[in-house]
Amino acid sequence: LYGKPITINNTETFASVPFVIRDGGKTFAEQGIENAGGTKLFSISGHVERPGNYEVPLGTPFAKLLEMAGGMKNGKKLKAVIPGGSSAPVLPADIMMACNMDYDSIAKAGSMLGSGAVIVMDEDVCMVKALERLSYFYHEESCGQCTPCREGTGWLYRIVHRIASGKGKPEDLELLDSIGNNMAGRTICALADAAVFPVRSFTKHFRHEFEHYIKHGKPAKEHKWC
Ligand code: SF4
Incomplete structure (x- = not known):
């Protein structure tokens, strides 16, 4: 984005290109946080009221993302979250509720942002x-x-x-x-x-x-x- 060669290899990256061309890489990066510029698509599935795809700036608190997805289904308690696709390490509710959705924060919490496929599990999951x-x-x-x-x-x-x-x-x-x-x-x-x-x-x-x-x-x- 700053004159360095990059590999463009997925549709999420392609989808960011028009914005970057129109408004510039710096403006795009400023939507996120240091070390994690821009936005990311999260596909939220599991026990939320409104599963779906949500695009938010990197660094958005998980609690905010959960709220965007309508909160926990049927008012159940959050038990755990797999934050980056099924291969990403699962994290308990208290860790996730204190975590931001960017690469460094999730890594520090012990998992990976991976594909951004967020699997939300409620208290009834074995x-x-x-x-x-x-x-x-x-x-x-x-x-x-x-x-x-x-x-x-x-x-x-x-x-x-x-x-x-x-x-x-x-x-x-x-x-x-x-x-x-x-x-x-x-x-x-x-x-x-x-x-x-x-x-x-x-x-x-x-x-x-x-x-x-x-x-x-x-x-x-x-x-x-x-
Ligand atoms: S190539 Fe990959 S999927 Fe195939 S056996 Fe090796 S690690 Fe497993």
């Missing part, structure tokens, strides 16, 4: 079941070229599925961690990392739910979204 669904997706998506990804995504899914089926073993959380360590950064593309991030973050922030499920074979409370 985090074990949610992780089971995510792990199944990455297992299905692995193309199978790299052994750590081909085998690892299957192992991750089967272990989370075992826990979610009430047959988890006390050593399962450590096992998930160990498998993740042997996958992340050891494959051709980023899919293996994408499969590991949700596992690590769900079991870190919502460990008590996994531990309860393993110990009792069922969640602490019946969740609507199980």
Whole structure:
């Protein structure tokens, strides 16, 4: 934007070009904050009143974005948010409500802005079941070229599925961690990392739910979204 070569490779970038040509890169950048100029499109899905695409300046507080999306569906409490697409680490409500939607703020909070696909989860979500669904997706998506990804995504899914089926073993959380360590950064593309991030973050922030499920074979409370 400032005379340096750049790669234009997605429609969101293309959509910014007319504004930049008309009003200049500086004006565009000034809409955001230092280190994160301009606006970003967020696709908000999940338990909000008005899911959809929202374009806001980078650095907008998450609380404001949630408000734009109509707030929590049916007045439920916010439980967690995946701020940048399903591979981005999940963050608990209190962290997200204090966080701004820009690259540095989300990274500091322990996740990624990624694709801007914001998944909002309410208090009725069972985090074990949610992780089971995510792990199944990455297992299905692995193309199978790299052994750590081909085998690892299957192992991750089967272990989370075992826990979610009430047959988890006390050593399962450590096992998930160990498998993740042997996958992340050891494959051709980023899919293996994408499969590991949700596992690590769900079991870190919502460990008590996994531990309860393993110990009792069922969640602490019946969740609507199980
Ligand atoms: S890491 Fe990428 S290339 Fe390797 S098996 Fe997984 S999806 Fe295929």
